Amino acid sequence: MNTLFKNKKIFREIGFVTYGRLYTQINSHSNAADIQNPESETKITNSSRGGNFIDYRRIAVHGGSGGSGCVCFQRERHLPRGPPNGGNGGAGGNVIFVADINESSLYSIPTKVSAQSGTRGKGKDMNGIRGKDTIVRVPVGTIVREIAPPNYEFLTGYDSNSFFSNKKSKDKRSNIKNRTKSEISSEGKESLTENENSDNYFGESKKKPFESALEKLHYEIESERKEVLKITSLYNFYPSKVIRDESTDIQNLPEEYLSYLHELSNQTPIQFDFDEDKQSLIVARGGFGGYGNPHFASSTNRSPYMALNGLPGQMRFLELELKTIADVGLVGLPNVGKSTFISAVSNASPRIANYPFTTLNPYIGTITLDNYKKLTIADIPGIIKDAHLNKGLGLSFLRHIERSNILAYVVDLSLPDPWTQLYTLRSELEFYKKDLTKKPSIVIANKADLSLTSKPNYQRWLEFSDIPIIPVSSKNVKNVSKVIHTLANLLEANKKN
Ligand SMILES: Nc1nc2c(ncn2[C@@H]2O[C@H](COP(=O)(O)OP(=O)(O)OP(=O)(O)O)[C@@H](O)[C@H]2O)c(=O)[nH]1
Ligand SMILES: [Mg+2]
Numbered sequence: 001m002n003t004l005f006k007n008k009k010i011f012r013e014i015g016f017v018t019y020g021r022l023y024t025q026i027n028s029h030s031n032a033a034d035i036q037n038p039e040s041e042t043k044i045t046n047s048s049r050g051g052n053f054i055d056y057r058r059i060a061v062h063g064g065s066g067g068s069g070c071v072c073f074q075r076e077r078h079l080p081r082g083p084p085n086g087g088n089g090g091a092g093g094n095v096i097f098v099a100d101i102n103e104s105s106l107y108s109i110p111t112k113v114s115a116q117s118g119t120r121g122k123g124k125d126m127n128g129i130r131g132k133d134t135i136v137r138v139p140v141g142t143i144v145r146e147i148a149p150p151n152y153e154f155l156t157g158y159d160s161n162s163f164f165s166n167k168k169s170k171d172k173r174s175n176i177k178n179r180t181k182s183e184i185s186s187e188g189k190e191s192l193t194e195n196e197n198s199d200n201y202f203g204e205s206k207k208k209p210f211e212s213a214l215e216k217l218h219y220e221i222e223s224e225r226k227e228v229l230k231i232t233s234l235y236n237f238y239p240s241k242v243i244r245d246e247s248t249d250i251q252n253l254p255e256e257y258l259s260y261l262h263e264l265s266n267q268t269p270i271q272f273d274f275d276e277d278k279q280s281l282i283v284a285r286g287g288f289g290g291y292g293n294p295h296f297a298s299s300t301n302r303s304p305y306m307a308l309n310g311l312p313g314q315m316r317f318l319e320l321e322l323k324t325i326a327d328v329g330l331v332g333l334p335n336v337g338k339s340t341f342i343s344a345v346s347n348a349s350p351r352i353a354n355y356p357f358t359t360l361n362p363y364i365g366t367i368t369l370d371n372y373k374k375l376t377i378a379d380i381p382g383i384i385k386d387a388h389l390n391k392g393l394g395l396s397f398l399r400h401i402e403r404s405n406i407l408a409y410v411v412d413l414s415l416p417d418p419w420t421q422l423y424t425l426r427s428e429l430e431f432y433k434k435d436l437t438k439k440p441s442i443v444i445a446n447k448a449d450l451s452l453t454s455k456p457n458y459q460r461w462l463e464f465s466d467i468p469i470i471p472v473s474s475k476n477v478k479n480v481s482k483v484i485h486t487l488a489n490l491l492e493a494n495k496k497n
Contacts, residue, residue, distance in 0.1 A: 036143075038085050053361035054107045055322035055399070058147065060282040063313025064092025064117040064131035068236045069290035071307045072123035084293040084304055088162050090118025090128030092286025092313040093258040103139040106320050115284070118310060121292045131286055138317035140277055141325040141403070145271040148315045236307045253308075254295070260288045260311060267314060270322040275325060277357060280392050283318065289312040308352070321399070326364050327376035329401025332380030332410030333427065334392070337446040338362070341410060341474040343483055351381055357382060357393060364398040369488055377487075378404060385424045386432035395432045402433060405494050406487060413471060414450035417458050419464075440490050442468045444483055449473035 067089030074082030093115030116131035138144075234253065263285075272281050290308030297304055330338045334356030342348050346365025351358050363379045366440075380400050384392040401407065407429075411421040422443060429436045443460075448454045448471035458471050470486060472479040 036301070039150040041299040051106045051306045057103070057106045057109060057320045057361075058111075058317070059109060060112045060315070060317050060322065062112070062114040062315045063094055063097045063284040063286040064115040065312050066287035066310025067118035067120040067128035068305030070121035070123060070126075070308045071236060071293045071305055073303065081303070083302070084297050084446055085123060085125045086294065086307050087121030087123070087125050087209050087291030088292045088295075089121045089289035089308075089310045090130040091289040092117050092310070093131035094131040094286045094313075095284040096133055097138050097144065097272075097274070097283050098135055098223070099140045099142065099277055099279040100137040101140050101277040103137050106142070107321055109136060109138070110273050111318065115286055115313065117254045117313075118286070118289045120292070120310075121307070125292070125294070127292075128289055130289070133286075134402075138274055138320065138321055139324075140274060141323050142281065143321045143323060144270055144272045144274070144281070145319045146271065146323070147317050167200065170369045190418060195391075200285040215258065220493050234309055238311045254291060257288055257291075257301070257308065257311070264311070264314060266285045267316070270316065270318065275391075284314040284316050287313040324362055324364060324378055325401055325403050325405060326376040326397050326401070327491055328375065328408050330377060330379050330403035330408050330410055331398075331401060331425050332382060333384060333412070333424065333466050334358075334408050334474040336421070337381070337474045338379050338382070338410045341444060341446060341472070341480070341483075342377055344474045344477045346377055348377075355386075360393070360446040362397060367484060369484070373488075375491065377408075383425060383428050385428070387428050396429060396430065398432045398436075400447045402436065405439065407437070407439050408487065409441060410444045410446055410481075412447050413445040413454040413457050414447045414452075416453070416457075418445065419461055440488070440494055442470060442483070443487055445469050445471045446474050449476050449478065 051260030065202045072086040073085065075087045076082060095115045095312050113132040113134055113136055118131045121128045164231055203282045203416040204221050270281075270283060274281075288311040290310045293304045293307045295304075297308060324346070330342065334340045335354065335358070339350040339359050342365045343350060343352065344362060346367045348363045349366030352365045359452060361381070365377045365379065367375045367377065369375055378400055380397040381393045383395065383398075387393070387395045409425050411418045415421070426437045443465070444453070445458060448458070454471065458469070461469060468486065469481065470483050472483055474480060
């Protein structure tokens with residue numbers, strides 16, 4: 001199976017990215033403790049602030065295969081028929097996701113992530129080496145969901161419950177037919193009619209070719225997995241001593257081996273939210289290493305000529321979605337001064353210019369308050385009227401403020417009737433997600449330094465406003481500390497509730 005992943009052509013076809021900055025392998029003894037104390041890992045930085053911001057991605061993850069156990073006997077001059085001494089195979093490495101506060105984009109995560117396979121056991125009781133784990137750093141705020149493999153239903157009639165069946169696998173095409181009739185239609189997914197699968201008069205299949213390399217990869221892996229999981233192929237026999245007696249029965253398999261097989265066939269779908277730094281999750285477990293022949297020695301069979309093969313690692317298809325988590329989300333029309341505000345109050349330094357849509361990616365700024373607590377603010381691209389109809393940059397960026405505790409509407413106070421900006425923003429937010437505007441909110445009335453128009457606007461607005469309005473001049477850094485204190489108090493009150 002592992003050879004499949006080494007197939008560079010496939011990697012190229014599915015767009016395997018070799019940037020590898022988020023993607024590193026750590027030594028074979030990695031465990032949860034290592035993750036918490038990542039000294040053994042390479043320091044990775046990700047400068048994805050520029051044009052490389054990606055907040056949605058679909059990837060495939062694959063744990064390493066386990067190495068096979070070895071069939072071997074001790075042979076010395078004085079000991080011609082010594083005891084069995086074949087080593088166990090090494091387990092495959094796991095693919096582990098770790099949340100990292102320094103990451104801000106899913107850009108560097110490759111389409112296909114696999115962990116190293118374990119090596120085979122050898123004679124003289126030499127166990128195989130465990131495959132290295134692969135650690136993928138994901139930004140805090142990433143949501144991981146398991147998805148069905150691409151076009152899963154038309155690829156194969158693979159039935160995960162038939163792992164233990166000893167029957168010869170049926171013809172692939174008949175499998176597809178069987179599945180088409182019953183399972184696919186009941187699942188209600190994209191279904192193929194029987195006619196589409198059957199051969200025509202010239203014996204040519206009308207089945208569509210693989211539409212993407214990822215589908216092809218999945219098909220190959222699944223067929224190989226099926227092959228591996230046939231009971232006879234679980235065993236590794238001594239050459240020319242192939243014995244298929246009752247000792248190769250399913251009942252004789254070690255319990256941990258069986259439970260791993262069971263786990264492989266009954267994977268619970270992953271749904272995980274990385275909302276804290278250093279949180280980690282094994283997304284694809286490495287395969288079990290097979291036992292060497294000493295494991296099968298008994299009082300009746302002192303020279304077992306069989307060992308166990310390693311098992312394949314878990315294969316999963318995942319959907320990653322980044323929803324930035326900040327305490328405060330800034331929302332405003334383009335060019336009102338959101339980025340100027342965030343750069344005036346925090347460590348963020350987004351681009352500022354006098355034209356709309358200067359900001360194209362979300363930015364997070366951190367402010368250290370008097371009591372050494374931290375307040376994070378998210379600046380997102382500007383929203384315009386009818387953004388829900390995909391005008392401007394659309395509304396997808398709202399996912400980054402969706403989980404903020406507080407909303408801060410930034411308006412340009414110098415424009416005529418500035419409150420209309422607030423109406424527009426609120427209605428667009430409601431279009432995106434119902435009740436989003438019910439979060440505690442304030443209005444940052446920016447450009448108050450342009451007092452000729454701003455001052456009368458402010459006076460009029462105060463008379464009917466339903467939320468606090470704070471006039472500021474972000475450009476001249478005037479009154480911004482009042483905004484920060486109001487936000488900090490609101491946050492405190494909000495957390496207590
Ligand atoms: N007079 C005045 N100008 C300001 C103030 N704040 C921002 N500006 C100017 O307004 C323009 C837009 O500022 P940005 O911070 O880029 O605005 P933005 O809301 O981030 O814009 P987008 O990223 O395009 O949505 C710049 O030319 C700023 O110099 C202010 O308080 N007073
Ligand atoms: Mg901006």
